Amino acid sequence: MSFTVSIQTQDFDVSQELAALRAGDARVGAVCSFLGTVRERNDGSSVASMELEHYPGMTEKSIAAMMDEAQKRFDIYAARVIHRVGLLHPEDQIVFVAVTSAHRGESFKACEFLMDYLKTQAPFWKKEVTPEGARWVDARVSDDQALARWGIEASNSVAS
């Protein structure tokens, strides 16, 4: 049983991560994963690069809390979250979430739950470099709505 999170500048190997997550656990019959990558366009502009900032300490704490919540909600055996920070370019891998379970339904759901949670609750910020200059990425209302589907109220994109 392993629930781990890594915040890192370096790239990662998806195949190695998936193999490690289920290694030695013959109960596993399903492994679901999500890989987020840098798009070349966002909000109508081309993106040359982006800088990802985070809140060291709180980032790890918030993702550990969401993994705890995923374990309570779904019948899963292990989960892995990797999020890169620092300078990234189009096509680079940014975020990886993987979950194991006996049958596919639980790991599919847990994987989506973890990503929906991460989008509005984990303290990361993206700053894009575009032809019009550098700009901080705006939060999306649709991400709050995605988490609401799980019965969790999020107000990340709301003014206060």
Added chain:
Amino acid sequence: MNVTLKYFASIREAIGQGSESVSTHAATLSALREELIARGGAYADALAHGRAVRMALNQDLCDESAVLSEGCEVAFFPPVTGG
């Protein structure tokens, strides 16, 4: 009491520093935000009411009703955009 303040992303850039230590009589995060706004300038602008400012107390997301304690860590940042 002594409080450590942290700022991130656009708020960090506007204020011009990532962290500072302050001595305050504010009992709640709301009162602390008012003290910072009262400094004027970049603080008043970056932390103004009506802006999308997220807050954390001791590294947990919270709202303005959160109660401060000696040595606590308070963070102000814009909506998160990871993933």
